[in-house]
Amino acid sequence: MTEHEQWISGRVRGLMPSATLRINTLAKEYKAQGKPVLSFATGEPDFPTPLPIVEAAIKALQAGKTKYTPTPGIPELRAAIVRRYQEKYGVLYDPDAVVVTIGGKQALYNLFQTILNPGDEVVFFSPYWVSYAEQIKLAGGVPVAVQTDLTTGFIPDPGLVASAITAQTKAILINSPNNPTGAVYPREVLQSLAELALKHDLLLISDEIYEDLVYTGVHTCLPTLALSGVKERTVVVSGVSKSFSMTGWRLGWAVGPEAIIKGMSDLQSHATSNAASVSQYAALAALTQDLPELANMAMTFQERREVMYDLLRAIPGLQVALPQGAFYLFVDLRGLPGFQNSETFCRDLLVEALVATVPGEAFGAPGHMRLSYATSRADIEEGCRRIAAFVEKIRGE
Numbered sequence: 001m002t003e004h005e006q007w008i009s010g011r012v013r014g015l016m017p018s019a020t021l022r023i024n025t026l027a028k029e030y031k032a033q034g035k036p037v038l039s040f041a042t043g044e045p046d047f048p049t050p051l052p053i054v055e056a057a058i059k060a061l062q063a064g065k066t067k068y069t070p071t072p073g074i075p076e077l078r079a080a081i082v083r084r085y086q087e088k089y090g091v092l093y094d095p096d097a098v099v100v101t102i103g104g105k106q107a108l109y110n111l112f113q114t115i116l117n118p119g120d121e122v123v124f125f126s127p128y129w130v131s132y133a134e135q136i137k138l139a140g141g142v143p144v145a146v147q148t149d150l151t152t153g154f155i156p157d158p159g160l161v162a163s164a165i166t167a168q169t170k171a172i173l174i175n176s177p178n179n180p181t182g183a184v185y186p187r188e189v190l191q192s193l194a195e196l197a198l199k200h201d202l203l204l205i206s207d208e209i210y211e212d213l214v215y216t217g218v219h220t221c222l223p224t225l226a227l228s229g230v231k232e233r234t235v236v237v238s239g240v241s242k243s244f245s246m247t248g249w250r251l252g253w254a255v256g257p258e259a260i261i262k263g264m265s266d267l268q269s270h271a272t273s274n275a276a277s278v279s280q281y282a283a284l285a286a287l288t289q290d291l292p293e294l295a296n297m298a299m300t301f302q303e304r305r306e307v308m309y310d311l312l313r314a315i316p317g318l319q320v321a322l323p324q325g326a327f328y329l330f331v332d333l334r335g336l337p338g339f340q341n342s343e344t345f346c347r348d349l350l351v352e353a354l355v356a357t358v359p360g361e362a363f364g365a366p367g368h369m370r371l372s373y374a375t376s377r378a379d380i381e382e383g384c385r386r387i388a389a390f391v392e393k394i395r396g397e
């Protein structure tokens with residue numbers, strides 16, 4: 001036990017530190033030392049928040065919108081979120097079915113705290129976003145990861161899900177477009193997963209935070225499935241972080257069955273109260289204004305995706321699938337000669353080639369690494385050149 005560790009609860013001691021943050025920290029240290037590090041480890045768009053959003057936030061501050069707001073969010077924002085689902089997807093919600101949170105992350109955290117009793121299982125898919133398993137465990141739940149792999153484009157096999165369901169299963173958690181793989185799940189697959197939820201009386205949790213970043217394929221908002229009873233058992237989580245390049249504003253939401261949303265809001269009232277008032281007004285502007293910048297952002301991501309995909313798949317020993325959405329590529333490293341594990345590979349790549357990536361272990365997928373293409377084209381070209389040289393050196397050893 002290290003000094004003062006006796007003060008730390010078992011709950012927190014058991015947490016796996018976020019590997020995405022760890023490698024970022026090391027990359028930042030290197031940068032501070034003046035080393036020309038190229039980072040493909042971040043999970044946020046590299047574009048500024050569109051100016052009209054920033055201006056709306058400044059106006060709100062100047063108008064004195066600096067006080068507590070209702071815990072589940074200002075009525076105008078909840079109404080704008082309701083309108084978004086209606087106009088974009090044709091799904092109707094009441095404003096009471098919406099809770100505004102501190103990022104999509106808090107929505108998920110509060111949701112697991114609200115629905116899980118000790119021992120309840122949540123089925124989801126590996127590779128998975130780093131925080132799912134830890135958040136489920138913090139709520140006393142049991143994470144049950146069902147594998148997907150590159151050969152099927154990281155699309156889930158509903159048959160495997162069926163065999164992972166037990167009497168303790170409470171929910172199926174879906175993340176499409178996916179972090180870290182970029183997979184966009186086809187409607188038929190979502191339909192099969194929803195049928196399983198109906199058959200076993202499970203909740204569906206749909207993390208749609210990357211809903212606006214889809215390049216091939218079509219995003220399906222889960223409650224639009226033509227199956228009766230799906231909307232009534234689905235909680236959709238989303239927010240402005242990725243769609244509007246607003247990660248630092250910390251603004252997300254959940255929409256779903258009102259009893260669950262009320263539970264989440266009650267919990268939030270004791271934990272953090274409302275999301276920052278200024279961020280709520282910024283999000284209101286994001287959802288209600290015309291923002292031509294966004295089409296440009298999506299187009300740029302799409303171009304970079306193709307550049308990075310072509311450069312990486314030309315490197316012998318690396319296997320990569322063309323991602324359909326989000327801004328990540330997930331690379332299988334296991335074909336490299338003498339390959340040991342991705343943690344070591346990614347560390348050596350950072351130390352020797354000054355390229356920061358995230359090892360697959362962080363996503364429950366050892367043997368892989370994640371690269372984000374939310375960075376300039378010049379950096380992508382130079383970074384891939386460095387990776388190719390690093391791999392060539394390994395192959396020559």
Ligand SMILES: Cc1ncc(COP(=O)(O)O)c(C=O)c1O
Nearest residue numbers: 043103104105129179239241252
């Ligand atoms: C899959 C997934 N869900 C949720 C989040 C949380 O987003 P936010 O920044 O809005 O908390 C992220 C952020 O990286 C993510 O990748």
